[in-house]
Amino acid sequence: MNKDLFEKVRKKSVEQAIPLQASLELTYRCNERCTHCYIEKFQDDPARILELDDWKKILKELRSAGTLYLVLMGGEPTLSSHFFSILNYGSDLGFYMSIISNGLKIQDIEYARKLKEGGLRLATFSLYSLDPLIHDKMTSVKGSHAKLMKAIFLCRDAGIKVSLNGLLTEANAKGIFDLYEWADTEGLELKVDPNVTAKLNGDMQPTLYRASRETLTWFYRERAKRWENALPTPVVEPSNAYVCNAAKGKCAVNPYGELLPCIEIREAFGSLVEKSFAELWASDKAIKWREPKIKDLSLGEHQAIYGFCDHCPGMAKNEHGKPMQLTDYTKVVAEVKSQVFREFQRESDL
């Protein structure tokens, strides 16, 4: 979409709380066991898992609510028995259909073509390293790197746009710039995020893999050295700006049909099987998550560097129960970014 039109649509969606993007967790099941994964149990409760007709009802209601972008994820979305039906149904309704996947199921061109014919527009794959040993160690599945590489090229050959998610952890940091370079050569957009969240039940185990302060400093310095526009710069926003887009321009649905403010905030507004989207979207719980503004945050001594903070109320709530308080890790990342910013400013002043 052209930039101006996209900006206009995005603004409208935030101002009027139109959920332009909805993430659908089709299943909690997965064929990998990533060491950092936030999913708590890789199982679905058979008594609660949605039938295809439930998903169809939800898709129709999201359509009426104004959703344009649907992200199918999980767990591993391709393991859902309704995966292709939902993909096709969503495309027929006019959604921009995308997936986030580990790629393990996409192993022949017929499968990739079926995705393309089903209307898949974008496949985002989670690739952690170019080194198979590191990737496979992170996913706990031997051979997963080779399979994912195959999936990336099959999808591209089938004419599907591909992009990459690469989490920054202590385990894969060393090779992260090789990954950037490779993605660049292949013309694939790569997002690298250091924010490893706790498990959905608050278990902090995944956070043990977070990049250390030293690694983060090296990472942001190196990025800034390599690419002019990669220097972390503060985002200046008025204090009455919203903290994030949850329950406004985006929402999420879990495998049991519960409507959430976003993927990270796991406080359900209610069941979309029992109630309508419109009713849940107008509920007190939804309004509560829609309201938070920057001025409502307890920033303390980090007020001055808030512009460098990637504060996520969902991540914070999971981690210490207080959505409006920064996590220690958010503070560390912001401090590192601010330090690197100052270092490079000093250099350019000299």
Add this chain to the structure above:
Amino acid sequence: MSKALNRVFKRNRNFPWQTLDSETVIIDPENQFSFELNEVGSLIWNHLDGQTSLSKIKERILETYDQNEEEVEMDLLSLVGQLAESHLIQMV
């Protein structure tokens, strides 16, 4: 009535779209271009479902808006022509 109004078109599923606040955006998946339709254009687009004939769509517009019949017909055919030319819709 122009014979062309007997035709039935359907939206091409390769182009995701959404109507927000009675305006419609249609996007090209590769983000090469996007199309924006106003209120009347959106009403037309929403009826290009592979079942509703252009004459029915014309009736809907005349029911909803106080407009001259000839102008509505011309505008409708012109928009449908543009959409078909851009492969956003196809005749069934």
